[in-house]
Amino acid sequence: MNTIPDLVEPVWRKSSYSDGGANNCVEIADSFPGAVPVRDSKNPTGGALLFPAAAWSAFITTVKGDAWTGERSSRR
Template sequence: MKQTPDLSTAAWRKSSYSDGGANNCVEVADGYPGLVPVRDSKAPQGPTLVFGAEPWAAFVGNVGEAM
């Protein structure tokens, strides 16, 4: 069983793919080897998704190609 990392001290940053709006952003946290925590900036206390680094990189690469 995989455990969710403790994100209570995570330093969140807005994704470079966000539109620059104050509340329409995806935020990611660095410092979790092999993992990429992701949350919605509109709901910072809401749920967080945690992806493996490789699947996240593939997702971001595909998003970049689609734009």
Template sequence: MKRPLDLSNAVWRKSSYSAGGDNNCLEVADGYPGAVPVRDSKRPEGPALVFPAGAWSAFVGAVRADR
């Protein structure tokens, strides 16, 4: 079983793919090779989802292509 990523020192930034309003912003943390931690900016103390980098890229590509 893989150990969860330690995100206690993560530096979060607003995702460039968020619409920018107060109600729908994602934050991502850089610096985790092979992984993309994502959290809801409205609940920074809440849980983060960690996606494999390839899966995140595929998701972002599909959103860009409006699929």
């Protein structure tokens, strides 16, 4: 059985690449073994998405690397 972590009081942080004063980025919360909660900084009470840590790590590696060009796929 999977359990959902308590996201009521997590410590949220923004990327060091974002403008610390602006609310135009995503925030993540650490301290959740095996999972990475992600929320919109513009709407902090609007809920969070919960990603498996391995999936989040693969996403970050791809975005930081050369594998992602930033172009949209022509598939729809």
